[in-house]
Amino acid sequence: MKKLSKVSIIVILMFSAFSLSFTKEVSAGIADEKFLGNIISHYVPSDFGVYWDQVTPENSTKWGSVESTRDNMNWTNADTSYNFAKSNGYPFKFHTLVWGSQEPSWVSGLSTFEQRAELLEWIQASAQRYGDAEYIDVVNEPLHAPPSYKNAIGGDGATGWDWVIWSFEQARQAFPNAELHLNDYGIISDPNAAAQYIEIVNLLNERGLIDGIGIQSHHFNMNNVSVTTMNQVLDMLAATGVPIYVSELDMSGDDQTQLARYQEKFPVLWEHPAVKGVTLWGYKEGETWAQDTHLITSSGEERPALQWLKQYFSSSGETGAYANFESGLDGWSGTNLNAGPWSTDAWSSKDLRSLQGDINMSSGDQHYLSKKGHFSFAGNELRATVKGASWGNYGNGLGVKLFVKHGENYDWKASDWQTIRAGGEINLSLNLSGVHKSDIREYGVQFIDGSNSSGVTAVYVDNVYLSN
Numbered sequence: 453m454k455k456l457s458k459v460s461i462i463v464i465l466m467f468s469a470f471s472l473s474f475t476k477e478v479s480a481g482i483a484d485e486k487f488l489g490n491i492i493s494h495y496v497p498s499d500f501g502v503y504w505d506q507v508t509p510e511n512s513t514k515w516g517s518v519e520s521t522r523d524n525m526n527w528t529n530a531d532t533s534y535n536f537a538k539s540n541g542y543p544f545k546f547h548t549l550v551w552g553s554q555e556p557s558w559v560s561g562l563s564t565f566e567q568r569a570e571l572l573e574w575i576q577a578s579a580q581r582y583g584d585a586e587y588i589d590v591v592n593e594p595l596h597a598p599p600s601y602k603n604a605i606g607g608d609g610a611t612g613w614d615w616v617i618w619s620f621e622q623a624r625q626a627f628p629n630a631e632l633h634l635n636d637y638g639i640i641s642d643p644n645a646a647a648q649y650i651e652i653v654n655l656l657n658e659r660g661l662i663d664g665i666g667i668q669s670h671h672f673n674m675n676n677v678s679v680t681t682m683n684q685v686l687d688m689l690a691a692t693g694v695p696i697y698v699s700e701l702d703m704s705g706d707d708q709t710q711l712a713r714y715q716e717k718f719p720v721l722w723e724h725p726a727v728k729g730v731t732l733w734g735y736k737e738g739e740t741w742a743q744d745t746h747l748i749t750s751s752g753e754e755r756p757a758l759q760w761l762k763q764y765f766s767s768s769g770e771t772g773a774y775a776n777f778e779s780g781l782d783g784w785s786g787t788n789l790n791a792g793p794w795s796t797d798a799w800s801s802k803d804l805r806s807l808q809g810d811i812n813m814s815s816g817d818q819h820y821l822s823k824k825g826h827f828s829f830a831g832n833e834l835r836a837t838v839k840g841a842s843w844g845n846y847g848n849g850l851g852v853k854l855f856v857k858h859g860e861n862y863d864w865k866a867s868d869w870q871t872i873r874a875g876g877e878i879n880l881s882l883n884l885s886g887v888h889k890s891d892i893r894e895y896g897v898q899f900i901d902g903s904n905s906s907g908v909t910a911v912y913v914d915n916v917y918l919s920n
């Protein structure tokens with residue numbers, strides 16, 4: 453077993469109940485130090501621990517919720533979340549100290565002197581009560597919702613973000629044992645916004661004040677974002693060296709639309725090596741903030757996206773690359789295909805389905821079935837089973853190779869050529885020595901058409917996994 457974080461070890465020691473990420477931490481290398489969390493509102497759902505192993509209060513640790521009347525603190529719902537997290541060994545994120553929305557209505561009318569004093573009271577009272585929180589959202593939405601009292605705590609200043617730096621300095625003193633996060637929306641879908649966000653991250657990082665970059669990743673940013681943009685943004689954020697936390701994930705749609713979105717996009721977030729945890733923003737119908745983002749219906753049924761998520765966590769294997777194509781493309785795509793790719797029941801080497809792409813053969817032409825993104829492999833060998841359909845003219849045979857592209861220069865490593873004839877099937881393996889396994893950019897199967905080949909055939913890939 454790979455090294456586990458302190459939190460993971462505590463979770464393993466304390467629990468016999470299974471949660472998605474608990475299972476993943478025990479059985480799957482890619483999840484060693486990641487959590488899959490959710491929010492708690494005013495009560496703890498009885499099935500929370502079945503699915504989630506990190507807690508963020510939805511509203512109850514916002515300043516306006518706690519201190520709606522000046523100097524009269526109401527911690528009831530915050531305590532519910534915190535006590536549940538602590539008694540179950542789940543990391544707790546305090547959300548949030550400084551934010552221009554949902555601040556107490558009485559703050560904006562105070563003098564700057566009083567604003568600053570009240571904010572310090574709020575930070576210190578929070579730290580006194582929740583000093584053992586693992587994570588603190590120190591400043592929420594700096595790009596979108598600066599607080600009314602911004603000028604009381606440094607304003608823009610010489611750096612342009614003096615008020616954010618001041619907030620993190622206060623938080624570091626008040627919560628010396630917590631990881632301090634910045635949090636905002638509109639990042640995952642917008643490289644320009646990410647670049648602006650990174651300016652703040654770098655100012656904090658130069659001062660040793662930031663431990664995590666929070667990206668909210670709500671449905672209005674996630675539903676239609678491309679995987680290419682997601683990977684671009686994640687790589688930009690990762691280049692700061694500060695870990696990334698997906699902090700408020702939701703995706704909406706009818707059952708099939710939501711499922712497709714989760715299948716395509718969740719693995720991009722989860723499998724990125726810089727992403728250390730994912731928190732979803734609600735899961736029960738009627739209790740999420742936005743329509744059609746729920747994962748469990750009001751009658752208690754798991755929607756397809758949640759069923760898929762469970763399968764993804766239970767089957768993604770020991771090592772970080774796994775595709776069985778039983779419920780979709782598993783994030784794979786095709787290059788130079790005649791049609792596809794799609795999940796098919798026409799052939800399989802494991803379970804019932806595989807990935808199929810149709811290719812038009814012409815001597816020397818190349819085709820690919822692969823997964824692009826940013827991945828971390830824990831195994832020493834990549835394996836897959838490949839088959840060609842019985843139709844089409846294979847000429848002198850279809851060449852097949854397993855390949856990876858790794859590192860920022862997308863260095864190429866591939867297995868030796870194997871050749872298959874029409875209807876042929878073969879197991880491929882690729883030794884990963886010399887490969888930057890924590891920085892995989894693409895992996896899959898390359899097909900090269902044999903001399904004298906012609907016509908359309910189908911190629912299939914199944915049972916992709918890493919082995920030691």
Ligand SMILES: [Ca+2]
Nearest residue numbers: 522523570573
């Ligand atoms: Ca006060």
Ligand SMILES: [Ca+2]
Nearest residue numbers: 776802805806
């Ligand atoms: Ca399969």
